Amino acid sequence: DAKTTQPPSMDCAEGRAANLPCNHSTISGNEYVYWYRQIHSQGPQYIIHGLKNNETNEMASLIITEDRKSSTLILPHATLRDTAVYYCIVRVGRDDKIIFGKGTRLHILP
Amino acid sequence: GAVVSQHPSWVICKSGTSVKIECRSLDFQATTMFWYRQFPKQSLMLMATSNEGSKATYEQGVEKDKFLINHASLTLSTLTVTSAHPEDSSFYICSAEGGRGYEQYFGPGTRLTVT
Numbered sequence: 001d002a003k004t005t006q007p008p009s010m011d012c013a014e015g016r017a018a019n020l021p022c023n024h025s026t027i028s029g030n031e032y033v034y035w036y037r038q039i040h041s042q043g044p045q046y047i048i049h050g051l052k053n054n055e056t057n058e059m060a061s062l063i064i065t066e067d068r069k070s071s072t073l074i075l076p077h078a079t080l081r082d083t084a085v086y087y088c089i090v091r092v093g094r095d096d097k098i099i100f101g102k103g104t105r106l107h108i109l110p
Numbered sequence: 111g112a113v114v115s116q117h118p119s120w121v122i123c124k125s126g127t128s129v130k131i132e133c134r135s136l137d138f139q140a141t142t143m144f145w146y147r148q149f150p151k152q153s154l155m156l157m158a159t160s161n162e163g164s165k166a167t168y169e170q171g172v173e174k175d176k177f178l179i180n181h182a183s184l185t186l187s188t189l190t191v192t193s194a195h196p197e198d199s200s201f202y203i204c205s206a207e208g209g210r211g212y213e214q215y216f217g218p219g220t221r222l223t224v225t
Contacts, residue, residue, distance in 0.1 A: 043216035
């Protein structure tokens with residue numbers, strides 16, 4: 001079973017920041033938080049991952065709370081192309097299999 | 111970099127026949143490949159993990175004699191759905207682990223329809 005809880009859907013206006021929350025209250029000390037997204041009828045796409053520090057790359061920012069029980073993925077300027085299902089996953093690391101939960105379906109509104 | 115391809119992208123087959131799906135890592139060597147299945151409006155479900163040169167490890171409830179996985183090289187894994195039935199119709203996605211960051215990179219998926 002997935003170790004994360006996400007809202008089933010969210011709306012965001014185009015051009016605004018999209019903030020996607022994730023709860024992972026049972027996360028272990030050696031588990032990372034990963035985010036993937038799946039655009040309709042395509043394979044999932046890696047977005048970002050982190051252990052305890054906040055992370056930023058060209059796609060998004062990841063904010064992890066100090067107790068590591070929750071995190072937020074931030075898409076700074078959402079576009080229509082960001083419409084997808086976003087999956088928050090916890091895993092030990094690169095050798096660990098990925099178990100997908102139900103994710104959050106993000107709708108970007110024009 | 112880190113591109114994973116799948117072939118075919120879609121396939122239609124008759125009930126009782128077998129169909130093979132290929133997963134290739136195009137620009138890196140993948141020590142481990144994973145196979146997922148996704149039904150409409152559902153999440154991805156991990157079917158099996160395959161390591162090059164060894165037998166695949168199947169998740170609970172996945173029939174290993176029905177879903178044959180071969181990982182003969184560091185760039186190719188195949189999934190063969192044997193004696194396909196309409197309930198096997200699904201979106202099959204592979205991922206490969208390797209490359210610079212050792213992340214999992216996903217293929218574009220193969221849509222299988224069994225008539």
